[in-house]
Amino acid sequence: MVVDTQLASFFTAGALIVIGIFAALFLDNLIKKVIGLAFIGDGVNLFIITIGYKPGGIVYIFLPDMTVSWFAQNASYPLPFALVLTSIVIGASTLAVMLGLIIILHKKHGTISASKILGE
Amino acid sequence: MGIYDIILKRIKEIQSKTKEDEPVTNISTSSMLAAEITLISSLIVASIMLRFINKALMMVAVLILILIAVIAMPIMPKLRKEQSDSFSNMLFYMILALGIIITLFYWGSVNV
Amino acid sequence: MNPLIPLMVILPIACALLLNLLHKKDRTVKVLAIVVALVLPIIPLLASYGLHFFGGYYPLSENSAIAGGLPSYITNSALNVFHPAITYSFESAQKIMIFILGLIAFLAIFTSLNETKRPSGVYAFLMFMGTASVTAILLSDDIFNLYVFFEIAAISQVGIVIASGVKKNYETALKYMILGNIAAPMLLLGVAFLLGVTGNVNITDIIYSIKNGIVSPQNPVLLMACGLIVFGWLYGSGLPPFHTIKSALYSKALPHGAALLQAFSVFTFVGLGIIIIRIFSYLPFSKIVIIVISLLAMILGVTMALMQNDIKRIIGYLAVGELGYIGLGLGIGTAFGITAGLFQALNEAIITAFLFLGFGTVLYITKKSDTRKLGGMMIETPKLALVVLLAGFAMAGVPPLNAFQSKLMLIQASIQAEVPELGIIMILISIVTFMTFMRAFYTIYMRPKPPELQITNKNIPKATIISLLVLLAICIILGLYPKIATNYLQVLANSLV
Numbered sequence: 001m002v003v004d005t006q007l008a009s010f011f012t013a014g015a016l017i018v019i020g021i022f023a024a025l026f027l028d029n030l031i032k033k034v035i036g037l038a039f040i041g042d043g044v045n046l047f048i049i050t051i052g053y054k055p056g057g058i059v060y061i062f063l064p065d066m067t068v069s070w071f072a073q074n075a076s077y078p079l080p081f082a083l084v085l086t087s088i089v090i091g092a093s094t095l096a097v098m099l100g101l102i103i104i105l106h107k108k109h110g111t112i113s114a115s116k117i118l119g120e
Numbered sequence: 121m122g123i124y125d126i127i128l129k130r131i132k133e134i135q136s137k138t139k140e141d142e143p144v145t146n147i148s149t150s151s152m153l154a155a156e157i158t159l160i161s162s163l164i165v166a167s168i169m170l171r172f173i174n175k176a177l178m179m180v181a182v183l184i185l186i187l188i189a190v191i192a193m194p195i196m197p198k199l200r201k202e203q204s205d206s207f208s209n210m211l212f213y214m215i216l217a218l219g220i221i222i223t224l225f226y227w228g229s230v231n232v
Numbered sequence: 233m234n235p236l237i238p239l240m241v242i243l244p245i246a247c248a249l250l251l252n253l254l255h256k257k258d259r260t261v262k263v264l265a266i267v268v269a270l271v272l273p274i275i276p277l278l279a280s281y282g283l284h285f286f287g288g289y290y291p292l293s294e295n296s297a298i299a300g301g302l303p304s305y306i307t308n309s310a311l312n313v314f315h316p317a318i319t320y321s322f323e324s325a326q327k328i329m330i331f332i333l334g335l336i337a338f339l340a341i342f343t344s345l346n347e348t349k350r351p352s353g354v355y356a357f358l359m360f361m362g363t364a365s366v367t368a369i370l371l372s373d374d375i376f377n378l379y380v381f382f383e384i385a386a387i388s389q390v391g392i393v394i395a396s397g398v399k400k401n402y403e404t405a406l407k408y409m410i411l412g413n414i415a416a417p418m419l420l421l422g423v424a425f426l427l428g429v430t431g432n433v434n435i436t437d438i439i440y441s442i443k444n445g446i447v448s449p450q451n452p453v454l455l456m457a458c459g460l461i462v463f464g465w466l467y468g469s470g471l472p473p474f475h476t477i478k479s480a481l482y483s484k485a486l487p488h489g490a491a492l493l494q495a496f497s498v499f500t501f502v503g504l505g506i507i508i509i510r511i512f513s514y515l516p517f518s519k520i521v522i523i524v525i526s527l528l529a530m531i532l533g534v535t536m537a538l539m540q541n542d543i544k545r546i547i548g549y550l551a552v553g554e555l556g557y558i559g560l561g562l563g564i565g566t567a568f569g570i571t572a573g574l575f576q577a578l579n580e581a582i583i584t585a586f587l588f589l590g591f592g593t594v595l596y597i598t599k600k601s602d603t604r605k606l607g608g609m610m611i612e613t614p615k616l617a618l619v620v621l622l623a624g625f626a627m628a629g630v631p632p633l634n635a636f637q638s639k640l641m642l643i644q645a646s647i648q649a650e651v652p653e654l655g656i657i658m659i660l661i662s663i664v665t666f667m668t669f670m671r672a673f674y675t676i677y678m679r680p681k682p683p684e685l686q687i688t689n690k691n692i693p694k695a696t697i698i699s700l701l702v703l704l705a706i707c708i709i710l711g712l713y714p715k716i717a718t719n720y721l722q723v724l725a726n727s728l729v
Contacts, residue, residue: 017421024414025211030406037413044417044424051428069303080427083376087420090383094413097387101394101406108402118207118407148539151671155535158664162531162657169653200539203476203532207407213473214411218418218463225459225517226452 009050016043030102030112034095041091045084052080127153130194155196160189236279237322238286240330241368244272244337248360255353262345265356269341272363273334276327283373289317310446315434319373325574325724326370328717332578333370333499335706336585337363339699340492343589346695347488347596355395359492362388366496369503375423376433378507382419382468385496386412392489393481401484408477412467415474419464425457426511439511449514458512462521465508469501470552471559472528479536479548483601487592490544491585494551498581501555502574505562509570509728519563523654526559530661537668543591543601546672550627550665551584557658561642564649570725572641575718579634579710583626586703590620593692593700594676598685603672608681616692617677619700624673626707628666634710641718 003011016039023036057076105117128149164185170178189195202209247268254260292299292312299307306312341359345351365385372378386409393405427433429451430441441447447454465471470478478497482490505522512518533553540546558580561573593616594609595601610617626633629640639662646654710717 017417021215021414024410025215033410037410040414040417044420047421048424048427051424068301072303072306077431079431079433083427083433086376086380090380094383094387094409097390098406098409098413101402101409104402105406114207118403147671147675151538151668154664154667155538158538158660159531159535162527162660165653165656165660166527169651196535196539200536203536205404205476205480207410210407210411210473210477214414217466217473221459221463221521222456224521225455225462 013047052077237284244360244364252357269338276330285317324720328720346693358391415467422460482548483544491588522563526556530556569645576638603675610677624669637714
């Protein structure tokens, strides 16, 4: 089966999301859960970037020696990169808040096991 | 023994099974009974809405619901335990809901 | 170009950042917070309706300066009417919703500055950021911008819970964040599917593409996108299966924080719900899912509220249950039903804030929230007991208060749409809601005081009493003259069918 770049990239994004959900659900260590959540975010970001792929596409910077119609035919899709930049920043800030909470809970309970801290 | 005492005994049995040791007061019993009646009657009235799909299905569903309600009478303590603050419960129901929604939207829209 | 429209979002964000810097300077924080919070409900009353394009990038059809230099195969296609900039749309429904949100934010901030010992700049920062993000969710016509502010609202809500100092608040905050970081990327994935299929993140353009056949409406990727966006919507508004964590969140925040948190949930519900109806109403299945989830929310919310012992959890579960009414209104799908649902949303935000602030006075006086240990507050605070009783009547739908009008409209809408079962369930759940409230009221106010109950703070700050009276006044006004609100909402409802 011939798999081109975009399809392989979609599969990788899907695999990251599934691994992330598995880690967030089943692993007991809170840090591992948070790593799983980071995987989910990365998978979705990779998915968005892959949407903008165009085989043989150029970077979407309109240099002075290009014509409008040539640029419109050959540039890859520029919208996803702008969205992903914002999404990566959001992911980083939620990660920071969660890790901060884990530090406080570790000081309080002495463990980072999810079943002991978040159990009941 | 009056019906109220029978109900009180059933509740005490279930509470001892779930290892809750709070005293069963009048207020909590009457609240539980009200919740029970609300739950069963709302579900039965809601299942009457199945008449839009198929009238026979509606009749079967209503009869089955009445039967289940009578057999598994104190549903509320079990429901309350399921919706506790336990994180694993929340995660389970969340993933179950995600699965149900994706399946229904992907395959349900073809037929409706 | 109306500069007041982005000001509704930028002003609270700027004030929040300033307050964070000025934390510990008590007087400055208090004055700045109250002045900006007072301005917040006034801006939507002054702004005129219209669209706002960030960066000034009008669509090509209105922007002949750029359109002149483009080849004709671009300007003659659908790209000519697409919106290249992030668009905010401000119409009559947004006006009244942002006004009510701003009013609740003002009352919550005003109460919090006077009930805590020192005014906290960080706490006010979180409340302003949350208000700004929910305002943006209501205004935004760009679905990715909506996702960004959705996440900011989630972090602000978590921050409000962390800053409360209630027992076990860190654990609840972490649970909410972990659940949120699974649910919110699913919303983003749904947005990504929409982007992949239609090539657009502007909602008006997506609807244009679907209606005019540029993309096939039965595309399975669109159906998956609908499912994922519905899942993200469930998380943001606190519908089942997220109702337990949302009510836990309300119970672990201080009462004024909880009043604002529930307003965030209601307006996120309305904002995202309207968008789901706009884009996906051609799928009859989406309306069925909204009705089923709303029924589940109503039933589970009220039955769980009856089994709780903590006042804040009782009101938290009741708040989640009342969201179901709004969903039923939106799911019925007729113009009258959607107007009724949106009116119910406004009333619910006001009434639940009223209840949280009202029962919050009990917490302030006794520092206890367990109903099994309270009692006899009627002797301590008789006038407040009357005000709280009126709040409970408002929630249950007693005339002439506001929820009576909206619930009546909802029942009429369900009968007109030939689904009277929904009307029966709504009446039943209203009766049980009233019973739940009377149970809470009896155990706190009317039964004799237990001997071990101590009254720690006898003086309730005037700010709290003023907030309660303002909310009561709004309840009575909307109850006597519902047309004030429904006139604004009807325009949106008519455009959705």
